[in-house]
Amino acid sequence: MVKPVPEAGVVSYINTIPMIYGIEQKQIPCPWKFHYTTPSAISNLLLSAQVQAGLVSSFSYTTASDDFLILPDISIASQGTVQSVLLFHNTPLPRIQQMHLSTSSLTSCNLMKLLMCLEGAQCQYLDIDGEELLPDNRAVEAVMYIGDRALQELRLGRFSYVSDLAALWYDKFHLPFVFALWIVRRDFARNSPELVQELQSSLHLSISYGQLHRETIARQCAQRIGYSQEESLQYLSCINYRLDSEHIKALKLFYYLLEIYQIIPRAPQLDFFQAE
Ligand SMILES: C=C(O[C@@H]1C=C(C(=O)O)C=C[C@H]1O)C(=O)O
Structure with missing residues (x-):
């Protein structure tokens, strides 16, 4: 019997492009089919097992950690400013009484609530x-x-203040902030570990390919958001795709603080997919 093509949800923002460019350009083989949408939509697809893996909000892992495994050594993170997770406000931060939060996001909404706490x-x-x-x-x-x-919105410059959430986090804890993780469903990883391993290797190779083609990627991204190539390159340099010990420390701290401030019932243990 032919196995169905495994499917993954992938965030559709430009900061994902350096990660998947090599795969999209068919320079890096990958047996998975990608669906592009918002982080919160991917979270729902993953929870309902309509996809078997996804680049999702790091917050999503807290919602069903018993069903999920984290792919090691890969994330969407930033150290200091991120430039694309922003609070636009007309009142200084501690005095804000009413705030609108993007329904596309899970991590940043909860990070915002935590920072306000x-x-x-x-x-x-x-x-x-x-x-x-x-x-x-x-x-x-x-x-x-x-x-x-x-x-x-940053380009429109319509608000009196702009706060960068990763910078607020960095000011407090001197740690990077992990916005998104690659997550696989545990049941799928148990039955098809070789496909998860292939996804993992393809993504790592694709990130290296993306680094070699930074200028081309920056040019494509610039067209999409109306930036110059230099602005786009500068923005993309704020994002890193690692999940090293500092990132893991930051992730654990985020989950721990979410529990302390009763935003989630319990901080999950981090369980990673292990290649055989
Ligand atoms: C840095 C970003 O991180 C995103 C923020 C997410 C969230 O808030 O839930 C989810 C995925 C990330 O891609 C961004 O896309 O601007």
Whole structure:
């Protein structure tokens, strides 16, 4: 019997391109089919087993860690500013009373809530469609966007203040922040470890390929978001794709603080896929 092609959800923002460019260009073989969408949509696809793997919000792992395994040595992270996870506000941060949070995001929404808890701030949170730009910013006290929308709003310059969430995290803890992880369903990894191993190797090779083709990638990304090639290169240099010991420390701290501030019931243990 022919095995069905395994499917993975992949975040559709430009910061993913350096990771999957080699695979998309068919320079790196990969037996998986990718579906591109928002982080929160991928999380639902993965939970309902409509895909077997995904590049998802690091927060998603907390929602079903018993069903998931993390692929080692790979993430979407930044050390200091990230430029595409931004709070746009018209009131200084600790005084914000009402904040709109992008429904496309899971990690950044919860990071935002956590940062407000750490400030001792009381705030009401409302959902906003993360792929829609607000037609008018005047009635809004604060809105958090991620990905291409955040980069777009930054260009519009419509708010009095812009806070970069990774920079706020770095100022407090001097650690990188891990926004997204590659996660596989445990049941799938148990039955088809060779396919998970192939996905893992393809992604690692593709990241190396992406590093070699940074300029071409930056040019393509620039066209998509209306940046110059230099601006796009500068933005992409804020993102790193590693998951080393500092990233793991940061991830554990994020989950621990989410538990302490009762945003999640329990910080999960990190379980990684292990190639045979
Ligand atoms: C840095 C980013 O991280 C993204 C932020 C996510 C979230 O907030 O849930 C999920 C995936 C990441 O790709 C970004 O795309 O701007």
